[in-house]
Amino acid sequence: PAAIYLKDYQEYPYSIADLTMTFDLGEEKTTVHSVCRMSSKSGSSVPMMLNGDASLELKGLYVDGKPLVEGVDYDLSEKELLIKSPPSGDFVLGCITDIEPQNNTSLNGLYKSDGNFCSQCEAEGFRCITYYPDRPDVMTKFTVKIVGDKEKYPVLLSNGNLVAEGDLEGGKHYAVWVDPWKKPAYLFALVAGQYVALEDKFTTKSGRVVDLRIYTAAHNSHKTQHAMDSLKHAMKWDEDRFRLEYDLDLFNIVAADDFNMGAMENKSLNVFNSRLVLASPETATDFDYNRIEGVIGHEYFHNWTGNRVTCRDWFQLSLKEGLTVFRDQEFSSFMNSAPVKRIDDVMIVRSRQFAEDAGPMAHPVRPASYMKIDNFYTLTVYDKGAEVIRMYHTLLGEEGFQKGIDLYFERHDGQAVTTDDFYKAMEDANNTSLGSFKLWYSQAGTPTLKVTTEYNEGDKTFTLNCSQELPVTPDMTQEKKPQLIPIKIGLVSPDGKDLVLTSVQDSTGSETSIGNATTYVLKMTEMSQSFTFKNVPVKPTPSVLRNFSAPVKLEMEQSSEELKFLLSNDSDEFNKWEAGQRLITNLIFDLLKSHQSGQELQMDNSVTEAFGQVLTDDSLDKEFRAYAMELPSTEELADKIPKANPVDIHKVRNFVLKSLAAGLKDKFLQIYNANNVKGAYKPDREGKSRRSIRNCALSYLGKLADSDAEIKALLNTSFKEASNMTDQMAALGAICGNAGEDRENALKSFYTQWSNEPLVMLKWLGLQAGSNIEGNLKVMKELLEHPAFDIKNPNKVYSLVGGFTRSAVNFHAADGSGYEFLADLVIKLDKLNPQVAARMVGPFTKYKKYDDARQALMKAQLERILATKPCENVYEIVFKSL
Numbered sequence: 055p056a057a058i059y060l061k062d063y064q065e066y067p068y069s070i071a072d073l074t075m076t077f078d079l080g081e082e083k084t085t086v087h088s089v090c091r092m093s094s095k096s097g098s099s100v101p102m103m104l105n106g107d108a109s110l111e112l113k114g115l116y117v118d119g120k121p122l123v124e125g126v127d128y129d130l131s132e133k134e135l136l137i138k139s140p141p142s143g144d145f146v147l148g149c150i151t152d153i154e155p156q157n158n159t160s161l162n163g164l165y166k167s168d169g170n171f172c173s174q175c176e177a178e179g180f181r182c183i184t185y186y187p188d189r190p191d192v193m194t195k196f197t198v199k200i201v202g203d204k205e206k207y208p209v210l211l212s213n214g215n216l217v218a219e220g221d222l223e224g225g226k227h228y229a230v231w232v233d234p235w236k237k238p239a240y241l242f243a244l245v246a247g248q249y250v251a252l253e254d255k256f257t258t259k260s261g262r263v264v265d266l267r268i269y270t271a272a273h274n275s276h277k278t279q280h281a282m283d284s285l286k287h288a289m290k291w292d293e294d295r296f297r298l299e300y301d302l303d304l305f306n307i308v309a310a311d312d313f314n315m316g317a318m319e320n321k322s323l324n325v326f327n328s329r330l331v332l333a334s335p336e337t338a339t340d341f342d343y344n345r346i347e348g349v350i351g352h353e354y355f356h357n358w359t360g361n362r363v364t365c366r367d368w369f370q371l372s373l374k375e376g377l378t379v380f381r382d383q384e385f386s387s388f389m390n391s392a393p394v395k396r397i398d399d400v401m402i403v404r405s406r407q408f409a410e411d412a413g414p415m416a417h418p419v420r421p422a423s424y425m426k427i428d429n430f431y432t433l434t435v436y437d438k439g440a441e442v443i444r445m446y447h448t449l450l451g452e453e454g455f456q457k458g459i460d461l462y463f464e465r466h467d468g469q470a471v472t473t474d475d476f477y478k479a480m481e482d483a484n485n486t487s488l489g490s491f492k493l494w495y496s497q498a499g500t501p502t503l504k505v506t507t508e509y510n511e512g513d514k515t516f517t518l519n520c521s522q523e524l525p526v527t528p529d530m531t532q533e534k535k536p537q538l539i540p541i542k543i544g545l546v547s548p549d550g551k552d553l554v555l556t557s558v559q560d561s562t563g564s565e566t567s568i569g570n571a572t573t574y575v576l577k578m579t580e581m582s583q584s585f586t587f588k589n590v591p592v593k594p595t596p597s598v599l600r601n602f603s604a605p606v607k608l609e610m611e612q613s614s615e616e617l618k619f620l621l622s623n624d625s626d627e628f629n630k631w632e633a634g635q636r637l638i639t640n641l642i643f644d645l646l647k648s649h650q651s652g653q654e655l656q657m658d659n660s661v662t663e664a665f666g667q668v669l670t671d672d673s674l675d676k677e678f679r680a681y682a683m684e685l686p687s688t689e690e691l692a693d694k695i696p697k698a699n700p701v702d703i704h705k706v707r708n709f710v711l712k713s714l715a716a717g718l719k720d721k722f723l724q725i726y727n728a729n730n731v732k733g734a735y736k737p738d739r740e741g742k743s744r745r746s747i748r749n750c751a752l753s754y755l756g757k758l759a760d761s762d763a764e765i766k767a768l769l770n771t772s773f774k775e776a777s778n779m780t781d782q783m784a785a786l787g788a789i790c791g792n793a794g795e796d797r798e799n800a801l802k803s804f805y806t807q808w809s810n811e812p813l814v815m816l817k818w819l820g821l822q823a824g825s826n827i828e829g830n831l832k833v834m835k836e837l838l839e840h841p842a843f844d845i846k847n848p849n850k851v852y853s854l855v856g857g858f859t860r861s862a863v864n865f866h867a868a869d870g871s872g873y874e875f876l877a878d879l880v881i882k883l884d885k886l887n888p889q890v891a892a893r894m895v896g897p898f899t900k901y902k903k904y905d906d907a908r909q910a911l912m913k914a915q916l917e918r919i920l921a922t923k924p925c926e927n928v929y930e931i932v933f934k935s936l
């Protein structure tokens with residue numbers, strides 16, 4: 055397959071006034087009749103290229119009612135249909151295709167899930183439905199008529215407003231939907247089947263009454279209230295924070311069990327993976343409740359950032375995704391604890407996006423080329439993209455940022471635009487130049503920010519010497535230039551308070567007056583640059599990169615004493631947490647050295663003490679304390695060292711967990727008991743906070759269960775008495791950390807209780823798959839054959855196979871058996887669902903991070919996959935990795 059380049063972008067030569075589609079839904083085949091009113095933009099006849107998947111059966115092609123002849127009027131190839139000389143003026147293009155949604159296992163285009171018809175068109179699914187210019191800059195108004203069996207498919211939905219419906223002969227009925235907003239084909243959706251809806255209303259601030267409906271299978275209808283509440287909160291929040299109102303009289307959400315992505319923002323008809331809609335206290339955890347709230351917000355927010363203003367081409371994907379992730383992050387911060395949300399998001403960036411940036415698939419936020427766009431729905435485009443948006447916000451402030459947003463919509467509403475357009479709106483609205491900030495879009499890789507500091511007692515100045523290093527990445531075509539890095543900083547005085555900052559001078563000589571703030575954003579623009587704060591009365595402890603003000607790897611030597619000081623005193627909650635992370639990371643790497651040189655491991659008790667203080671500091675939010683107790687993941691740790699041995703890292707990390715558990719046992723018990731409150735589950739902040747510290751304690755205590763009968767009993771009681779899924783999963787997880795009878799019994803009883811709930815079965819599969827108990831591969835092979843698993847359902851694959859790849863011990867087993875297992879599955883999935891197969895191949899792309907032996911084993915599996923001549927999606931990733 056050939057690569058597609060951003061530099062080759064060309065406007066589509068035809069515009070489409072409107073598109074009318076008729077879907078005749080059937081069990082053997084579905085017939086799609088589409089009619090476009092088109093015109094040549096230049097007024098002359100140029101060849102017209104339409105995209106179409108090989109699975110389409112072309113039944114008819116007409117221009118102005120006259121059939122076109124293959125070979126004469128048009129050429130048809132695997133992926134394209136080329137009309138050689140269309141009329142030069144206005145004309146009507148008709149196209150009839152037959153498709154087989156019931157056999158579509160790729161879940162791309164129109165397919166069936168649980169007996170219902172459902173569609174997914176982003177990025178390039180529409181071409182699996184009909185021949186069409188399937189690209190985001192071709193926008194038009196859609197009218198969609200759906201015809202189907204009334205009994206089998208009582209609910210018929212598409213985008214926009216329902217304008218007509220009625221019965222037809224032969225037990226059929228129809229519905230006609232008109233979307234008044236023009237849109238690209240990727241935002242088209244069709245749903246037909248048996249659903250019930252939860253209904254509600256929202257009145258916008260200008261008085262529009264919007265009907266809200268969430269459709270699910272009848273047996274799940276009691277699990278949609280939280281999604282509905284989240285939707286109303288999101289609608290209100292977007293009005294308050296961004297002044298953005300909803301623009302139609304109805305908004306529908308449908309839950310689908312089989313879905314590749316998390317959810318999809320089709321205009322007024324969002325389709326959701328059911329795991330991101332359905333929640334009840336008994337079946338969903340606090341984590342699920344939060345995720346649902348965030349994703350409901352995310353898809354709703356796309357109505358403006360994505361739908362009203364969309365992308366010119368897929369290289370601009372972050373235009374809508376980075377911005378919308380930023381918006382959903384801000385929404386979740388507003389609804390929950392802002393510092394905890396920030397920590398959560400940074401953990402994802404550091405443990406997963408940094409790894410992507412360091413691997414063979416590294417690409418800029420705005421990629422310059424791709425083979426399959428499906429492979430670019432990445433942490434870089436989404437999460438690093440959101441960090442880029444956050445940096446605008448940090449640099450311009452809330453007011454400046456909102457001015458930029460206003461100008462962006464003023465200029466581009468109804469258009470398909472680029473990240474450059476967004477950048478320009480931000481600059482122009484603020485009458486400023488952001489200079490090298492733009493490079494964040496085009497340069498791949500994670501910058502390393504190195505900082506050294508010095509205090510001058512005589513001058514009372516404090517200097518930071520900063521340098522940035524931009525890594526070589528596989529996509530690199532020229533030397534990288536320095537990127538503007540916003541460095542948010544505070545100076546903490548020995549009494550624990552932030553010093554007042556008065557002025558700062560940078561190495562170019564310019565001096566800026568700060569005006570007595572305690573936090574300041576330095577704008578680093580050079581490869582190396584120093585900043586000197588004046589009037590600093592005492593030697594401070596610097597708190598650098600507060601709130602993670604840029605997605606960089608910070609390298610700054612700070613002693614254990616300084617880190618402990620920041621852990622107890624930093625007023626920036628992110629950096630307070632971060633001090634603990636750095637402290638424990640240093641300890642883990644010291645211990646790793648001991649371990650690898652055969653020494654016995656010895657815990658540093660002063661670290662235990664420092665963590666104990668945070669754990670029991672009642673002035674801090676409980677959820678924050680739980681996060682402070684979480685150690686960096688094995689993945690994040692592996693990312694920091696060359697030739698990592700993940701099994702060793704896991705062992706050392708586990709040793710530290712156990713040592714903390716033993717050292718703080720009484721405190722954990724006390725916390726567990728104090729927060730083990732009986733009563734109805736509420737997914738509110740107070741309840742979530744309480745459960746979070748309770749279950750943090752339980753998880754630590756679980757580390758002691760193999761040698762402590764009392765704790766063992768506590769875990770079992772906790773499991774039996776759990777009255778909500780958050781507590782039940784926490785107990786199950788703690789019990790399952792140790793092999794033995796308790797584990798077997800708990801897993802069995804959980805299965806018996808929940809085997810009829812597919813979403814709960816995902817947890818059951820995932821927990822077992824991620825186990826670090828040695829020899830778990832045998833269990834994996836059994837689970838593949840288990841009725842709770844289904845290789846055609848993406849969620850089950852993500853839980854079982856994805857879960858397994860997070861097991862340091864078993865996936866990375868030294869004999870390569872874990873790698874072989876994954877490759878076998880990728881090869882199987884490749885034939886069924888290319889997008890899911892490509893996601894599952896991901897862990898192999900990181901092979902260069904690991905020790906030589908593991909590298910060789912992983913590489914061998916990549917070669918084995920390549921030899922099977924995989925689909926384009928898998929091919930791109932494997933090829934780039936090798």
Ligand code: DPP
Nearest residue numbers: 176315317318319353
């Ligand atoms: N549905 C996916 C998302 O919202 C792709 N647009 O991120």
Ligand code: ZN
Nearest residue numbers: 352356375378
């Ligand atoms: Zn999105």
